[in-house]
Amino acid sequence: MSEPLLIVDGLEVALPGRTGVTRAVRNASFTLGRERLGIVGESGSGKTTMGRALLGLVPRPGMVTAKTMSYEGTNLLACSERDWQRLRGRRLSMVMQDPKYSLNPVKTVGRQIGETCRLHLHTDRRETDRRVLAMLEAVQIRDPDLVYHLYPHQLSGGMGQRVMIAMMLIAEPDLLIADEPTSALDVTVQNEVLRILDDLVRDRGMGLIFISHNLTVVSSFCDRVLIMYGGRIVDECLARDLQHASHPYTRALVAATPSLDNPRAELATVARDPEWLK
Amino acid sequence: MITVGGLSVTFRSGRGQFRAVDDVSFEVAAGETFGIVGESGSGKSTILKAIAGLVPSTSAVLEVDGRPAAQRRSKADRRMLQFVFQDPYASLHPRQTVDDILREPLEIHGVAGADEKVQKAIADVGLLPTHRFRYPHQLSGGQRQRVAIARALILSPPILLLDEPTSALDVSVQAEILNLIDRLRRSYSLTSILVSHDLAVVAHLCDRIAIMRQGRLVEIITADALRTGAVTAGYTRELIAASRGFTRAVA
Numbered sequence: 001m002s003e004p005l006l007i008v009d010g011l012e013v014a015l016p017g018r019t020g021v022t023r024a025v026r027n028a029s030f031t032l033g034r035e036r037l038g039i040v041g042e043s044g045s046g047k048t049t050m051g052r053a054l055l056g057l058v059p060r061p062g063m064v065t066a067k068t069m070s071y072e073g074t075n076l077l078a079c080s081e082r083d084w085q086r087l088r089g090r091r092l093s094m095v096m097q098d099p100k101y102s103l104n105p106v107k108t109v110g111r112q113i114g115e116t117c118r119l120h121l122h123t124d125r126r127e128t129d130r131r132v133l134a135m136l137e138a139v140q141i142r143d144p145d146l147v148y149h150l151y152p153h154q155l156s157g158g159m160g161q162r163v164m165i166a167m168m169l170i171a172e173p174d175l176l177i178a179d180e181p182t183s184a185l186d187v188t189v190q191n192e193v194l195r196i197l198d199d200l201v202r203d204r205g206m207g208l209i210f211i212s213h214n215l216t217v218v219s220s221f222c223d224r225v226l227i228m229y230g231g232r233i234v235d236e237c238l239a240r241d242l243q244h245a246s247h248p249y250t251r252a253l254v255a256a257t258p259s260l261d262n263p264r265a266e267l268a269t270v271a272r273d274p275e276w277l278k
Numbered sequence: 279m280i281t282v283g284g285l286s287v288t289f290r291s292g293r294g295q296f297r298a299v300d301d302v303s304f305e306v307a308a309g310e311t312f313g314i315v316g317e318s319g320s321g322k323s324t325i326l327k328a329i330a331g332l333v334p335s336t337s338a339v340l341e342v343d344g345r346p347a348a349q350r351r352s353k354a355d356r357r358m359l360q361f362v363f364q365d366p367y368a369s370l371h372p373r374q375t376v377d378d379i380l381r382e383p384l385e386i387h388g389v390a391g392a393d394e395k396v397q398k399a400i401a402d403v404g405l406l407p408t409h410r411f412r413y414p415h416q417l418s419g420g421q422r423q424r425v426a427i428a429r430a431l432i433l434s435p436p437i438l439l440l441d442e443p444t445s446a447l448d449v450s451v452q453a454e455i456l457n458l459i460d461r462l463r464r465s466y467s468l469t470s471i472l473v474s475h476d477l478a479v480v481a482h483l484c485d486r487i488a489i490m491r492q493g494r495l496v497e498i499i500t501a502d503a504l505r506t507g508a509v510t511a512g513y514t515r516e517l518i519a520a521s522r523g524f525t526r527a528v529a
Contacts, residue, residue, distance in 0.1 A: 042448040157318070186317035186475065187520040194524045213448065216478075220523030256453035258478040260505050260522060266460070267453035267482070 004031040005175055005207040006054070010067035013046070013053050013231075024049040024062075026231040032175070036201055036208045038222030038239060040215060040253075046231040047211045048097075051177045054209070055094055056084040071175065090120040093168040097180040099160030103152040103167075109136075110148030113167045120171040135166040139196050158189035162196065169200060175207040176200075182217065194221050215242065215257050227253070230277045249276055279437065279469040280306040280329065283339030287324050298324045299335070300493040306469060308436075313484030313501075314473045315517070320490040322473045326439045329471070330359050343436065357387055360430035364442035366422035370414040376400070376425050377410050383433050399428040403458060420451035424458065431462065438463070438470040444479060456482060477521040481505060489514045 013025035025046045030037075039047045053064045056079060069076040071092065079087065096102040104112055113135060114128045123131065129148075136144035139162040152160060161181060168176060178197065182190040198221070201208050212218050218225055219242040227235040227250050235247035245251055255268035287299040299321040306312040316322040328335035329342070331351040340347045342358055363369040370379055380399055384392045400410055403424040414422055423443060430438055443459065444452040460483060463470055474480050480487055481501045489496040489511065496511045503509055507518055519525070 042450060188317065188516060191520050191524055198524075198526065215449070216521075216523045220525070253449060256449050258453075258456065258476070258482040260478050260481055260518070263482070263501075263505065266457055269453050269457065270450035 004033050005072055006032040007068055007070050008054070008066065009069070010065075011050065011053060011069060012063075012065045013049050013058055014063045014065075015049075015058075016061050016063075024231050025053060028228075028231075028233050030226060030233065030236070032207050032209060034201075034205045034207050035224060036198075036210055036222040038218035038225040039209060039211045039228060040213060040218050040225060041228035042213060042253075045228040047228050048179055049231075050228070051094060051179050051209065051211050054177060055088055055092060057094075089116050089168075089173070090171045091173050092175040092177065093171070093173045094177040094179060095161075095164050095168050095181045098184055099152070099155070099157065099164045102164060103160065105152050107151075108148065109150050109152065109155070109163050113163070113170055116167055117170045131170060132166075135170045136163075138169075138200075139163075139166045140192065141166075158185050158193065161185060161193055165193070165196060172204065173206070175209070177209045177211070179211045180213070181210075183212065183214065190217070215253060219243070232277065234276050248273065279308040279310070279343060280312075280471070281339055281341040282325070282329065283337060285325065285328055285335055285337040285340060287321070287328050287333055287335045289333075298493055299328065302488075302490075302493075302495045303339075304488055304495070304498060306471060308469050309467050310486070311463060311468075311470045311472060311484045313480035313487035314471060314490060315475065315477055315480050315487060316490030317475060317517075319492070321493040322475075322490045323441050325490075326361070326441050326471060326473055330361055330439055331355070332361075353387060357433050358435055359437045359439055360433060360435040361439045362423075362426050362430050362441065362443045365446050366419055366426055367414075367446070369426055370422055372414055375411050375413055376405075376417075379414075379425060380429055380432055383429060387433060389433065395432055399432045402431065402462065403428040404454075418451075419447050420454060423447065423451075423455050427455075427458065427462070431466070434466070436469060438468050440470060440472045442474055443472070445474065445476070452479070459483065477504060477518060489517065 009029045011025055011028040015022045015024050028050060041047045052058050058064050066077060110132050113132045117123055117128050117131050133144045133148060136147055141147050141162055155163060182193050185193060197208065200206055210222055219239050222239040225237055225239050225242055226233045229249050235245060235250045237245050243254055252268060252270040256270055258267060283303045285299055285302045286297065289296045289298055302325060314322045314325060324333060327333045331347065334349065347355060377396060380396045381392050384395060400407065405421060405424050444455050447455060472480060472483055481504045485501055486498055487501060487504055488498045491513055496513050499509050504518065509515055
């Protein structure tokens with residue numbers, strides 16, 4: 001693997017609440033190259049919080065600490081809000097789970113996508129429009145001129161997700177964090193969206209962090225997978241080896257998932273071992 | 279046990295009408311678990327609602343337990359069919375305890391011996407007696423879905439209608455709930471219809487599966503055919519391929 005894009009060592013996210021401090025991410029370490037890295041885990045395992053921490057999006061009073069968190073040599077831990085604004089959207093960006101809640105309902109699709117472009121690339125109006133239309137075409141929207149003028153509520157789920165991806169990619173970031181980008185979509189649409197992401201990773205040499213709870217999708221789409229449990233990265237393996245993982249939690253998740261290929265009379269349930277949290 | 283012939287459901291809105299279910303026919307034998315799969319908007323949930331009499335429908339035949347199901351259901355009709363909904367967060371009353379939730383159907387139908395029935399239902403779905411006086415917000419998603427299943431089963435209905443019962447749950451919890459459904463349907467010889475968008479879930483529990491697309495029934499296949507891919511319709515093949523995960527085109 002070439003020089004890593006992102007180096008994370010000993011990442012901790014602490015979220016103070018009424019009943020004390022929740023350690024949402026505990027001592028997480030990994031590196032990311034120009035590859036597709038999957039992060040899987042059940043709800044509450046800290047995968048989304050980790051994604052947000054990488055973008056400096058953990059809201060106060062949440063605290064992010066780490067031994068190292070650097071992106072192409074930039075120390076992310078020392079970034080001011082101004083530095084973050086220059087990085088986010090331009091160099092690293094994040095596709096959120098639900099296009100219905102993450103798009104601005106009162107702005108047309110074209111203007112929302114264009115905003116990112118104008119802000120980061122300082123393009124004029126004509127150039128912005130040209131790039132927006134090209135981007136909409138790149139995410140395989142059939143009639144970009146029409147969709148440009150639509151409002152988010154006029155889009156289907158799959159189209160909304162493509163618009164989100166277009167918006168996140170227009171400034172040509174090197175690293176994209178996609179948080180459950182296909183979970184709200186039908187399976188046939190899901191694969192179209194994955195194909196778009198896949199092409200972009202390959203053609204632009206982007207790094208992709210793909211957060212998902214769906215083992216089938218992650219094992220078929222990603223190169224490498226991190227498995228999170230209780231805020232920790234408990235296991236790491238090549239995506240194609242997920243079926244034969246060694247960690248008991250990973251094995252349990254695989255065995256609990258109904259499969260078309262390996263029918264089971266009864267699904268295995270996950271027995272949790274407090275040792276995993278040590 | 280359930281016969282559906284030429285079932286159609288049409289929703290009227292301001293601008294016109296939308297045919298959510300279009301001329302669908304199938305039969306479910308006593309004790310069978312019948313699956314319905316399809317993508318969003320395919321009409322799969324609407325079929326369940328039509329069978330339960332929750333939406334107005336037209337059909338040539340709609341029989342439950344050998345008797346025609348009227349558009350307006352009597353109490354006895356309603357007792358035959360019980361529903362488990364997708365979202366355990368939305369389908370339980372937030373201000374009712376588990377005890378209230380389970381007691382309500384018994385009161386509506388004037389069933390005696392509520393106390394023992396509630397206790398038994400709680401034990402049946404693998405909850406503890408201590409859960410009985412909790413509110414839904416004090417329970418996890420899986421526990422809530424257990425309460426919803428207990429509520430459906432407390433009237434001992436012969437038929438259970440399951441609308442995406444595990445879609446909102448983590449895989450480990452999904453496994454527990456699917457195992458629970460499997461155990462209960464055997465011990466009570468339930469006839470059930472399971473609606474899901476997840477082919478693997480449906481293949482796990484059902485013997486025969488209807489594939490729906492845009493309100494129409496594409497075909498009815500066996501779980502084995504679903505696993506081996508021995509299907510006739512192109513759409514079914516496409517759906518199975520997509521469910522097996524992402525395939526990278528060979529460059």
